[in-house]
Amino acid sequence: MELQKIDNNKKDYLHLLLLADPSEEAINRYLYDGELYILKDGPLTAAAAVLYPLSDEECELKNIAVLERLQGKGIGSEFLKQLIKLASEKYSYMLVGTTSQTERFYKSLGFEYSHTIPNFFVDNYPEPIFENGIQCIDMRCFRKKL
Numbered sequence: 463m464e465l466q467k468i469d470n471n472k473k474d475y476l477h478l479l480l481l482a483d484p485s486e487e488a489i490n491r492y493l494y495d496g497e498l499y500i501l502k503d504g505p506l507t508a509a510a511a512v513l514y515p516l517s518d519e520e521c522e523l524k525n526i527a528v529l530e531r532l533q534g535k536g537i538g539s540e541f542l543k544q545l546i547k548l549a550s551e552k553y554s555y556m557l558v559g560t561t562s563q564t565e566r567f568y569k570s571l572g573f574e575y576s577h578t579i580p581n582f583f584v585d586n587y588p589e590p591i592f593e594n595g596i597q598c599i600d601m602r603c604f605r606k607k608l
């Protein structure tokens with residue numbers, strides 16, 4: 463699998479980005495200032511992610527998504543490991559905002575709990591967001607030293 467940076471026609475990957483963030487409006491707020499990376503499996507785009515600069519020393523993983531039919535096969539972990547390696551050339555820390563369902567994924571790659579943003583999912587999205595029938599309200603952020 464091969465990592466590629468995408469600078470043009472970023473909207474071509476919206477179908478993937480919407481798997482991790484249900485609001486196109488929210489995606490538009492970080493897609494153009496952020497760096498979009500995809501993971502290619504031959505001609506197939508298997509995953510996409512956006513790294514967003516927060517400061518000279520910290521970036522935020524704003525979105526990471528694997529094609530639905532390929533989830534749970536280790537592709538997300540492999541992709542994030544490659545992104546961590548790449549980001550470590552420029553940044554000292556990577557931050558990520560999670561939902562309860564994805565905390566385990568990040569913890570398994572060495573991210574540690576940092577802080578909680580109360581009501582994030584209520585305040586930033588026009589519609590309530592549900593994950594496995596439970597409404598997402600607060601966002602818990604995790605950070606990794608690169």
Ligand SMILES: CC(C)(COP(=O)(O)OP(=O)(O)OC[C@H]1O[C@@H](n2cnc3c(N)ncnc32)[C@H](O)[C@@H]1OP(=O)(O)O)[C@@H](O)C(=O)NCCC(=O)NCCS
Pocket residue numbers: 481482483525526527528529532533534535536537538539540559560561563564566567568570
């Ligand atoms: C989250 C996501 C990127 C992980 O990629 P993946 O290829 O499915 O994950 P992997 O197969 O590499 O799994 C890595 C670990 O995370 C866990 N995990 C992966 N996806 C999970 C999910 N949706 N819920 C709970 N645990 C999950 C796996 O159990 C695995 O842990 P284990 O090895 O201890 O069992 C992928 O499932 C996805 O695109 N989900 C939808 C979009 C999304 O929610 N993105 C995150 C936004 S915060």
